[in-house]
Every structure is written in C-alpha cells, then in structure tokens.
Amino acid sequence: xxxxxxxxxxxxxxxxxxxxxxxxxxxxxxSLITANLDATTEQAVFMVQPAGERYExxxxxxxxxxxxxxxxxxxxxxxxxxxGTGYQGTIRLxxxxxxxxxxxxAIEVLEDSETPGLGALINEEKFxxxxxxxxxxxxxxxxxxAAPSMPNEVQAITGATISSRAVVDIINEGVAELRRSLVE
Amino acid sequence: xxxxxSLGKEYVKGLWEINPIFKQMLGxxxxxxxxxxxxxxxxxxxxVTFVLFFSSLIISFIRKLIPSQVRIAVYIVIIATFVTIVxxxxxxxxxxxxxxxxxxxxxxxxxxxxLGRQEAFASKNNPGRAVLDALxxxxxxxxxxxxxxxxxxxxxxxxxxxxxxxxxTFQPWLIMIxxxxxxxxxxxxxxxxNEYVARQRRRQRETVLAGYKRADARSPLERAGV
Numbered sequence: 530x531x532x533x534x535x536x537x538x539x540x541x542x543x544x545x546x547x548x549x550x551x552x553x554x555x556x557x558x559x560s561l562i563t564a565n566l567d568a569t570t571e572q573a574v575f576m577v578q579p580a581g582e583r584y585e586x587x588x589x590x591x592x593x594x595x596x597x598x599x600x601x602x603x604x605x606x607x608x609x610x611x612x613g614t615g616y617q618g619t620i621r622l623x624x625x626x627x628x629x630x631x632x633x634x635a636i637e638v639l640e641d642s643e644t645p646g647l648g649a650l651i652n653e654e655k656f657x658x659x660x661x662x663x664x665x666x667x668x669x670x671x672x673x674x675a676a677p678s679m680p681n682e683v684q685a686i687t688g689a690t691i692s693s694r695a696v697v698d699i700i701n702e703g704v705a706e707l708r709r710s711l712v713e
Numbered sequence: 714x715x716x717x718x719s720l721g722k723e724y725v726k727g728l729w730e731i732n733p734i735f736k737q738m739l740g741x742x743x744x745x746x747x748x749x750x751x752x753x754x755x756x757x758x759x760x761v762t763f764v765l766f767f768s769s770l771i772i773s774f775i776r777k778l779i780p781s782q783v784r785i786a787v788y789i790v791i792i793a794t795f796v797t798i799v800x801x802x803x804x805x806x807x808x809x810x811x812x813x814x815x816x817x818x819x820x821x822x823x824x825x826x827x828l829g830r831q832e833a834f835a836s837k838n839n840p841g842r843a844v845l846d847a848l849x850x851x852x853x854x855x856x857x858x859x860x861x862x863x864x865x866x867x868x869x870x871x872x873x874x875x876x877x878x879x880x881x882t883f884q885p886w887l888i889m890i891x892x893x894x895x896x897x898x899x900x901x902x903x904x905x906x907n908e909y910v911a912r913q914r915r916r917q918r919e920t921v922l923a924g925y926k927r928a929d930a931r932s933p934l935e936r937a938g939v
Contacts, residue, residue, distance in 0.1 A: 536783045543787050547794040554798050561805035569808070645749075646887040 569639075574608045577625030577635045581605060590710045592703075597625070604628055610639065611703030615695040618642035620651070624700050626665070630708055633663045636700065641692075648692035656693070659683040660700070668701045723842050727849025733826045734857035734899075735906040740826035743817045744858060745895040751874045754862025756810050758855025760803070760818055764795045765827050765847040769835040773843035776836045788831045789822070796821045826854065857902075864898050865889045 574595055575581050581597040593610040606628050612621040620641045625634035636657055643649045650656055663669055664680040671685045671693055672678075685693035718726075733739050740761065747753045768791050772779075779787050800818045803811040811818065821827065830850055835843040863873050869889030871879040888894045 532780065532782075536780045539779055540783050540786055540790070543790050547790050551794060551797055554801050558801040558805040562801070562808075565805070565808040645890045646885075 573623045573637050573639060574625075576637045577608050577623050578606060579635070581608070584608065589713075590707070592706070594707060594710075606634060607707065609703055609707055611699050611706070612640075613695060613699035613702065615641055615643050616648045616689070616691045617644065620692070620695055620699060622696065622699060624660075624703060626704065626707070630704060630711075631665060633660050633665060633669075633700070636660045636696075638696075643689070643692045647686070648689040650686045650689060651692050651696050656683075656686055656696075665701075665704050668705075669697050671697050720842070720845055723845040724849040724852075727846065727851070727853040728856065729853070731850070732853040732857060732906075733850050734854060734861075735903055737826070737829070738903075739829055740824045740854060741899075743820065743824065744861065745892065745899065747814055747817050748858055748862040748865055748895060749869065749890045750866040750872075751859055751862040752810075753813055754858035754860075755855065756803075756807075756814065757817065758851070758858045760799050760814075761821055761824065761826065761854055762848065762851025763799055764792060764821055765830060765851045766844060767795045768792045768827060769830060769843040769847035770840055772831050773835040773838060773840040779836075784836065785828075785832075788828060788836075792827055792831070793822045826850065861895070861898055861902065864902075865894055869894060 571584075574584050574597060578584075578597040580599045582600040583602070584595040584597045587594040587596055587607070595608045597605050597608050599605045607626045607630070608623055609626065610621065610623050612619050614620070618641070620643070621639045622636055623639055624636045626632070627634060638652050638657070641649065641651065643651060659677070660669075660683060662680075663683070667681055669681050669683065670679075671683050671690075673685050673690060674687075675684070677684050683693070683697065727733070729735075731737055734741075734744060743757050743761075747757045768788070771791055772788060796819060799821070800811075803814070803818060830847060834846045838846070867873055867878055868886045871877060871881075871883055871885055886894070889898070
C-alpha cells in the first residue's frame with residue numbers, strides 16, 4: 530500500500546511541476562507564435578496584392594478571405610486562402626483576386642509536401658508568375674508541353690502534372706466558392 | 714560502469730566510441746528525416762542535445778527518489794516537458810526552422826537515444842557524470858547529423874549551409890534530398906565507420922602478435938597450453 534502511494538505521489542509531483550513549467554513557457558511563447566503567424570499571413574497578402582497597404586478579414590465565409598485596400602484606402606481586391614489535395618498531401622495557397630474576381634493578381638504557395646525537384650516546383654516564380662493576370666472565367670485550365678495560348682491557361686510543370694493540376698483546381702474551386710459566398 | 718572513467722572520457726566516448734548514430738544506432742528516425750540540409754542537421758542536433766542535457770541532469774538528481782516501477786513514466790514526463798519547451802521556443806523565435814523540422818521536434822519525446830541514456834546512464838550515475846555523458850552523446854549526434862546533412866545538401870542542392878560549393882554545371886542529384894538518399898548516405902557512412910574500426914582492430918592484433926613473437930618464439934596459443 531505504501532509502495533503504491535509513493536508511486537502515485539512521485540508521478541503526480543513530477544507531472545504537476547512539469548505542467549507548471551510548461552504553462553509558464555506557453556504563456557510567454559503564445560503571443561510570439563501568434564505574431565509570427567500574423568506576420569506570415571501579412572507577408573503573403575501583400576505578395577499576392579502588391580498594391581495592398583491594409584487588409585481586413587471578410588466575415589461570414591467559411592474559409593479565410595481578406596479584403597485588401599491600397600494606400601489611398603481604395604478597395605483593390607481580395608486575398609483568399611484555399612487548400613486542396615496535391616500529389617502527396619495538402620497544398621495550401623493564397624490567391625490575390627481583383628475587385629470583381631474576374632482576374633488573378635498573383636498566387637503564393639503557403640504550404641505543400643510535394644516531391645522536391647518535381648511537384649515542389651510549384652513554389653518557383655516560373656510557375657507562379659503564369660497566374661498573374663489570368664482570367665478566371667471560363668475556369669482556368671492547363672496545357673501540357675506547349676506554351677499557353679488562351680488567357681485562362683497555364684503550362685503544367687513537366688513531370689508534375691498532378692501537382693500543377695491540383696494548384697489550378699484549388700484556385701478554380703476557391704474562386705467559385707468565393708463568388709457564391711459573396712453573392713449571398 | 715563499475716570502473717571509474719575519467720570525467721573527460723565520459724564526454725569524449727559519446728563522440729565516437731558510443732556515437733549514437735554510428736555505434737548505438739539510436740535516434741534514426743529524425744536522422745533520416747530532417748537531414749536534407751546541414752542547417753537542419755545542426756538544428757535537430759542542438760534540440761536533442763538540449764533535451765538530453767536537462768533530462769539527464771534532472772533524472773540523475775532525483776534518481777534515488779523515483780520508485781523503479783514508475784521510472785519510465787517519470788522519465789517520459791520529464792523528457793516531454795523539455796521537448797515541449799524546445800518546440801514552443803522554436804515556434805516563437807525560429808519559425809522558419811520550426812516549419813522545416815515539421816513534426817520531428819515533438820517526436821524527440823520518443824527518440825530512443827534520450828530514453829536510452831536515462832535508463833543506461835543518468836539513472837545510475839551522479840549529475841556531473843550524467844551531464845557530461847549527455848553532452849558527449851548530444852555532440853556525437855550533432856556531428857553525425859551535420860555530416861549527413863552536409864553530404865546530402867552538397868550533392869542534392871550543390872551547397873553546404875547555403876553557400877554554393879559545387880559549380881552551376883553540376884546537375885544536383887535529386888535522390889539525395891529524397892528519403893532514399895538518406896538511407897544510402899547513412900548506410901555508406903556506417904559502412905565506412907565499421908571498416909575503419911575493423912582495420913584498427915586488425916592492426917592492434919597484429920602489433921600484439923608481433924610483440925609476442927619477439928618475446929617468445931612460440932605462439933601465444935602454445936604458451937597458453939592449447
């Protein structure tokens with residue numbers, strides 16, 4: 530009986546001390562972690578909306594969308610975070626759209642776990658720049674091997690068609706979803 | 714550890730003699746996963762060394778108070794506490810590095826190298842020795858990860874620690890930054906380490922045998938009466 534008591538007491542004491550220390554560390558770190566996340570978001574928003582100066586979250590949409598304003602406080606467009614399935618895992622990206630959602634300003638990949646050297650090339654400027662000024666209606670499509678000829682086409686990355694297609698699909702779906710939400 | 718080692722030896726043994734990667738083969742999971750670049754290797758090595766140092770220190774201090782039935786549970790709680798601290802600090806101060814490490818920082822909790830050192834060493838030795846042993850093993854781990862990360866980064870992305878080393882004309886070997894590259898590189902490094910040890914041992918034996926031959930015309934086996 531005494532042995533059991535000692536065991537429980539030891540384990541309990543260690544756990545309480547550990548919990549106390551961790552709550553202290555957490556209290557200190559949490560604000561910094563939130564600040565880091567905000568900084569990352571801010572950086573991405575201004576990357577996909579180069580004219581942006583200020584942004585606010587759009588309420589009532591079940592994914593993250595920001596309204597972006599320029600230095601004269603004029604509304605320039607939206608920045609939305611949308612995700613979907615890539616080749617190996619989730620691709621999360623941010624797309625900047627103009628004020629009536631008819632054109633893409635720029636896109637930025639926030640998170641991916643695509644194959645290095647192949648699918649991960651969606652992070653390269655060469656691929657992302659193709660989306661600048663792309664028309665969103667009709668929906669964006671992709672071509673293989675040849676340079677795009679239509680204003681709504683991008684060229685898929687050689688050897689990473691699935692990843693390229695995933696990015697296109699995510700954007701199309703996101704834009705459609707955003708249109709629906711904004712009309713409501 | 715019945716015979717007392719010198720304190721210096723307690724540290725140095727972790728670097729090579731019982732190197733966690735090349736000799737004990739412990740902590741292989743983060744080793745293979747994060748070493749796509751030298752800087753990742755260093756970060757993981759430092760994180761593990763930090764956790765190892767403080768866990769060993771504290772466990773060695775309270776080693777006589779812990780009932781042996783719950784010792785593993787107590788070790789895990791202590792290790793998890795320090796791992797969580799590392800994880801939070803990295804997220805707060807080194808966000809990019811933390812993202813590159815992914816889930817492998819929280820996973821240090823189950824790194825068998827750390828639990829192994831507690832069970833095999835810190836729970837049986839005084840805090841001074843435990844800390845030296847922890848630092849030695851941590852350094853050995855860090856060096857191994859740095860070496861592995863450097864090789865993979867060199868051939869996989871032409872750089873070491875971000876500095877271009879190989880010329881632009883060198884086509885990076887993609888496989889080096891993919892999982893197979895980790896297995897192949899680590900395998901070759903362990904093979905080289907084993908070959909080195911085997912050679913050293915052979916040379917030692919030959920020296921001893923030659924010594925016997927000089928002292929006595931008979932072979933040592935004969936003298937032993939075999």
